[in-house]
């Protein structure tokens with residue numbers, strides 16, 4: 001069981017990669033951390049994520065974590081901020097400081113015409129890697145720098161300081177980075193059929209896992225349903241990972 005009595009889960013909202021939502025209409029890779037049935041944190045806000053989030057919860061959670069500024073992870077952020085503020089629901093945006101700076105300067109440029117600064121639309125929480133960020137009295141997360149084409153951060157969710165979930169975000173295969181995520185019993189990694197300099201491949205992840213202790217590993221960011229891995233466990237849109245169990249440890 002988790003360190004507190006809450007029921008914790010991670011709900012997959014989408015598994016799409018760069019072109020998936022734009023060309024095929026399936027939501028970009030995103031997930032929500034859910035506590036006792038309520039969404040506590042939205043992880044990434046790329047194309048198609050708001051509709052998936054509304055279908056799951058009826059609303060967008062107040063707290064958003066943006067791993068990096070690619071459109072399949074951040075495209076809907078300016079609309080979310082403007083729409084939520086218009087409803088007097090001011091969002092909280094968690095991002096690494098370098099990612100947050102890029103988001104405010106470039107992703108939110110379309111809001112500049114309002115005459116208001118990005119700080120008018122959200123409570124920005126610019127954070128340093130490896131620094132605990134409180135989500136509740138017992139839950140916190142720490143950002144970890146991934147290996148990607150631009151600054152991108154995965155994270156570890158901790159319950160009372162004990163690792164619970166490692167979420168890799170977009171990353172090329174990097175054993176040192178994966179080792180930092182592997183401290184958690186549940187791990188979600190980005191991978192696709194063919195590896196490149198920005199993204200791990202299924203066979204690379206399978207090779208890594210073969211030499212490590214078993215984890216409750218799921219793959220996301222692979223694209224459309226038919227692009228899911230056969231040799232690894234894909235996360236599917238609408239699927240929930242129960243974080244209260246502790247498999248493999």
Ligand SMILES: [Zn+2]
Pocket residue numbers: 068070073148152170
């Ligand atoms: Zn990316």
